[in-house]
Amino acid sequence: MPEKTLDDLFLDTLKDIYYAEKQIIKALPKMARAVQSEEGKAAFLKHRDETDMQIQRLQQVFELIGKAARGKTCEAIQGIIAEGEEIMEEFKGSVALDAGLISSAQTVEHYEIARYGTLKSWAAQVGYADAVALLDANLQEELATDMKLTELGEKSANPKGAKKVA
């Protein structure tokens, strides 16, 4: 068996995030239904549409490197999503539900930010210049979503904008 290379690691990680995005696109409509604020609902649905486009960009990356678009079970995203579902269940109907959901979504975003950051860097190293642009487009969307969620999280934890540290 030939020694593994950075190309192999790139392909493995690409399959990992492809699987992850496919799990995320299934989780987002559930989160949109569960969240109480209209702004939260709109943010989750917008990100669902972005995720659809991100999956298409990943398919283009697979094509660029001449490989079949195929996912590989990603235990990290399974654990992250399972935790989000637990919070959804435990905080159902409470004032803290939205804060919990938004916080869960941020753990998802950060997983993706880490993965796309690495993949983009490796794509440049192994010479997949066209893939760099596609991966960067996904990365920028995840960063923007995380910022939007931080903003929504602060509002949802403090709905009246009044209760502050005494």
Add this chain to the structure above:
Amino acid sequence: MPEKTLDDLFLDTLKDIYYAEKQIIKALPKMARAVQSEEGKAAFLKHRDETDMQIQRLQQVFELIGKAARGKTCEAIQGIIAEGEEIMEEFKGSVALDAGLISSAQTVEHYEIARYGTLKSWAAQVGYADAVALLDANLQEELATDMKLTELGEKSANPKGAKKVA
């Protein structure tokens, strides 16, 4: 059963990251042994020491809010660490091992960044001003570690500093 509040969510998430840090402190020496570069080894060991201090800060937060320091199984970190172990196994002895290990460590850092960002924001909302400072200290260390890992990752994927996109 009284309705759950942001305080409950804060405590739940504090237990989650406390459990996570205790898993991370066990994983870091294994990663330090596995990584090939001296700089990678030093970075993982330094972060092990930081994690030790972070666990102590979390214990102080539990004390501040009058709760026993107790973890709660965090499936997210279990999945993230399991993936790191898989990469360690699959890329053992290969030129891509360090890049894979560093990338795994970055998924850990990003999970922590998401959690500490949220906890810090909630601590301010519910009026735990002293906890804000402790959580921010952990957050800043995770952000600095992630930046250091990005730098190391770029070196390890490109050890001779020469191979660039043609």
